[in-house]
Amino acid sequence: MTAMQYGTMTPTRGPFATPEGIRAIVTEAETLNFGVLIVPDHIVVPKDIASRYPYSAAGDFPGDTTGECIEQLTLLAYIAALTRKAKLMTSVMVVPHREPLLAAKSLASTDMLSGGRVIVGCGTGWMREEFEAIGAPDFDKRGEVTDDYIRIFKKVWTDDNAAHASPYSNFSNINFNPKPVQKPHPPIWIGGESGRAHRRVVELGDGWYPIGSNPAFPLNSIVLYKAARDRLFVRAEKAGRDPATIALAFNAPFHSSTATVGQDGKRMLMTGPAADRAADIAALRDLGVSTLVVNNQAADLPATLDRMREFQETVAPLV
Numbered sequence: 001m002t003a004m005q006y007g008t009m010t011p012t013r014g015p016f017a018t019p020e021g022i023r024a025i026v027t028e029a030e031t032l033n034f035g036v037l038i039v040p041d042h043i044v045v046p047k048d049i050a051s052r053y054p055y056s057a058a059g060d061f062p063g064d065t066t067g068e069c070i071e072q073l074t075l076l077a078y079i080a081a082l083t084r085k086a087k088l089m090t091s092v093m094v095v096p097h098r099e100p101l102l103a104a105k106s107l108a109s110t111d112m113l114s115g116g117r118v119i120v121g122c123g124t125g126w127m128r129e130e131f132e133a134i135g136a137p138d139f140d141k142r143g144e145v146t147d148d149y150i151r152i153f154k155k156v157w158t159d160d161n162a163a164h165a166s167p168y169s170n171f172s173n174i175n176f177n178p179k180p181v182q183k184p185h186p187p188i189w190i191g192g193e194s195g196r197a198h199r200r201v202v203e204l205g206d207g208w209y210p211i212g213s214n215p216a217f218p219l220n221s222i223v224l225y226k227a228a229r230d231r232l233f234v235r236a237e238k239a240g241r242d243p244a245t246i247a248l249a250f251n252a253p254f255h256s257s258t259a260t261v262g263q264d265g266k267r268m269l270m271t272g273p274a275a276d277r278a279a280d281i282a283a284l285r286d287l288g289v290s291t292l293v294v295n296n297q298a299a300d301l302p303a304t305l306d307r308m309r310e311f312q313e314t315v316a317p318l319v
Contacts, residue, residue: 004285005035006316007089007251007293008308010079012040013068016301026079028305030086032312036119037083038091038251038293039076042069046129054126055213055253061127073098073106080114088114091251091293092123092191092209096142097134100149100169101176104156108180116181121209122150122200123191137168143196144168150188150204157185189249193217198232202239207247208232209291212269213254220254220268222283229287249291250284256295257310270294277311278318285319 008029011017016025026037045067052059063069076088088110093103111118124142125131131139138145148168155162156176163172180186189207190200193214201208210228212219219225233243252270254260259272269280270292281292296307 005291007036007038008034008296010037010039012070021301023082026082030083032308036087036089036291037079038089039072040091041072041094043097044133046133049129051127055211057215077110080110087119088117089119090121092121094125095122095146095149096136100152104153111180111186112178118186120186121189121191198235202236202241207249209249211251220262226287248289250289251293253295274314277315281319
């Protein structure tokens with residue numbers, strides 16, 4: 001039977017995205033045995049955004065007007081120093097946002113300094129305006145760029161004579177050290193719910209890490225999740241890859257102690273009383289999910305800590 005580890009978010013914006021607030025969340029998370037700390041990614045937030053946010057029905061970005069966002073890889077290193085056990089996950093890193101050698105160096109450094117605790121959650125991004133503001137590669141080619149950069153990560157993390165030539169990056173005759181502690185490299189988990197994301201998982205990923213709230217690809221029930229997982233596994237088998245080599249993770253942003261009704265008129269996955277959420281976790285575990293990220297964010301820090309405790313003290317023991 002698959003063992004389950006649980007994840008919770010480290011804030012990058014808001015009233016407790018401060019050194020003191022972050023320290024309180026991550027240290028309590030370790031005390032409560034959360035196994036994964038996730039960190040989201042934005043570099044800048046344009047004041048006017050026409051791009052559609054993929055994880056809400058209206059398509060509106062759920063940010064604020066200040067554009068506040070602590071840089072992801074900096075925060076990942078900070079929480080590495082505050083913790084000892086929890087995995088440290090980019091959730092997800094918008095891969096085209098950063099020059100690949102610099103991103104690979106930062107991730108390898110944090111993996112080394114943390115004793116091998118980094119998980120590299122990878123995505124292609126959705127906000128055209130942010131790409132343009134930071135001078136990232138062509139937004140319309142972000143899928144190609146993401147694939148190219150992931151290949152670069154693997155090369156420099158594993159090859160002492162790494163070289164690369166593509167339309168997006170060229171290098172040779174370099175030393176790249178220190179290498180990550182994890183061998184052959186930190187796990188690469190591919191975010192996304194579409195067929196394109198499944199293709200990237202099969203070709204380049206060590207795991208699949210979907211978010212359950214994408215209206216175009218909803219995964220807010222066990223039936224929907226299983227159907228998507230089965231499509232991924234069929235694709236893997238057709239490509240000659242053993243599905244058992246793909247780690248399965250799931251992010252439930254709708255997690256709540258209050259039951260929520262989905263589009264099918266039934267209770268949404270990971271909402272409702274503790275016993276119902278525990279049954280959902282058991283069902284996900286039976287499907288092979290080994291990491292479940294639950295939303296514990298609340299209006300203030302005490303309420304967030306209380307939500308973390310409620311999950312680990314009343315839900316997890318029932319699984």
